Amino acid sequence: MRYAKKSPEELQVLRHTLVNRLVSEQPDVAQAARWIREAIGLNQKAFAALVGLSTPQIARLERGEANPTLDTLQAVGKPFGLKIGFVHPDTRGALLEPELPEGAPISPIPGHRSLQSTPVAKSPAKQAPIPPLKFK
Numbered sequence: 001m002r003y004a005k006k007s008p009e010e011l012q013v014l015r016h017t018l019v020n021r022l023v024s025e026q027p028d029v030a031q032a033a034r035w036i037r038e039a040i041g042l043n044q045k046a047f048a049a050l051v052g053l054s055t056p057q058i059a060r061l062e063r064g065e066a067n068p069t070l071d072t073l074q075a076v077g078k079p080f081g082l083k084i085g086f087v088h089p090d091t092r093g094a095l096l097e098p099e100l101p102e103g104a105p106i107s108p109i110p111g112h113r114s115l116q117s118t119p120v121a122k123s124p125a126k127q128a129p130i131p132p133l134k135f136k
Contacts, residue, residue, distance in 0.1 A: 014039035030064035
């Protein structure tokens with residue numbers, strides 16, 4: 001299934017809200033892997049090259065057909081500095097809210113029920129920086 005390429009503004013929203021979405025919605029591994037890839041704005045082939053996996057591995061993972069190793073999961077989370085660990089059910093709803101400038105509008109992505117983000121400002125001086133991809 002092909003998806004329309006996301007605009008820079010949509011990618012910024014996805015990047016700034018990814019951790020909140022992962023914490024609040026607690027998706028399965030397949031959905032989380034897709035969210036991470038989509039927040040970077042890459043197709044499966046480019047994402048696989050970025051994280052050092054094969055395209056079929058990424059495709060199977062996103063379809064929920066893979067039994068990924070810890071190394072595979074760490075590779076997928078690495079672009080956002082995510083680590084693999086145990087999560088207690090009581091952490092559901094413990095959100096890490098992004099800081100919004102006073103009076104800033106919310107920029108939702110269509111179809112997402114509770115999305116807040118740092119808005120895309122009209123002047124570059126006011127625009128919040130997008131966190132860089134870090135690799136260790």
